Amino acid sequence: MIILGIDPGYAIVGYGVIDANAGKYRPISYGAILTEADEAFTKRLSVIYDDLNEIIRRYRPDAVSIEKLFYHSNQKTVIGVAEARGVTLLAIEKNGIPFYEYTPLQVKSAVTGYGRAEKKQIMEMTRRLLGLSELPKPDDAADALAMAICHGQHLGAVYRQNLIGGK
Numbered sequence: 001m002i003i004l005g006i007d008p009g010y011a012i013v014g015y016g017v018i019d020a021n022a023g024k025y026r027p028i029s030y031g032a033i034l035t036e037a038d039e040a041f042t043k044r045l046s047v048i049y050d051d052l053n054e055i056i057r058r059y060r061p062d063a064v065s066i067e068k069l070f071y072h073s074n075q076k077t078v079i080g081v082a083e084a085r086g087v088t089l090l091a092i093e094k095n096g097i098p099f100y101e102y103t104p105l106q107v108k109s110a111v112t113g114y115g116r117a118e119k120k121q122i123m124e125m126t127r128r129l130l131g132l133s134e135l136p137k138p139d140d141a142a143d144a145l146a147m148a149i150c151h152g153q154h155l156g157a158v159y160r161q162n163l164i165g166g167k
Contacts, residue, residue, distance in 0.1 A: 001155070002028065004061035004097075005148030006052075007140045008069070010084035011035055013048055014140025017059045018130065020152035027130045028059060030141040041080070045087045052091040064092050064099040065151035067107070067143075102150050107143075110150035122146055 001021065007014035016030040033051040035044035069078070069085055092099045102110075109115040112125045123135050126146045136142040 001063065001152070002059060002061045003148040003151050004056070004059065004064045005144040005146065005151070006064060006066045006088060007143035007147060008067060008081060008085040008088050009140065010041070010044055010048070010080045011037065012138065012140045013052070013084065013088065014138065014142070014144035015052075015055055016136070016141055016145030016148050017055070017061065018145065018148045018152065020148075020155065023152075025129050025149055025152055027132060027145065029055075030136055030145055032138050032140050041083075045084060048084055049087045049091050052088060053095070056091065056095045056097065061097055063151060064097050065147040066092075066099055066101055067147055068101045068103050070104065100151050100154070102147065102154070106154075107146050107150045110153040111146045 001019070003018050003020055005016040005018070011034070013033040015033065017028040019026040019028055033048055035047050039047075066085070066088065069082055089099065105115045108117045108122060111117070111129070112121050114121075119139075123139070123142045126142055126149060127135050129149055130145060136145055
């Protein structure tokens, strides 16, 4: 299964594409969509939408894993992130791909086994699970790869539960 993980934002949108198969993960691509701070916000949203559509067309994911929005202390930031996340969800919907939302706690638990793991621990486990020689850069891409792994782990847990429960 090809999974696209997304770390939403408006300055940087991290993305990571992995192949998840029988509990093993293989990186396909990762990086970030960057927007310029001096651009009009609507232009930045347009760049995110267009670039994400291109990534979706190129890798044809079976599912998308995206971080649930949580409130930051800066109201202006959270509104911008929410708007950018809305454009991201629109691109996913328009391409007909199912998407799954996970909290940071769920991602940390899925990747490291510990819901209060530090960022360095998550990045290192992401690197190890994907067999990468270096930590993924930028950090937003590493976060997106962790999002994709989280969905792969979730699918494995659902599959195991169905086997045990007979559902």
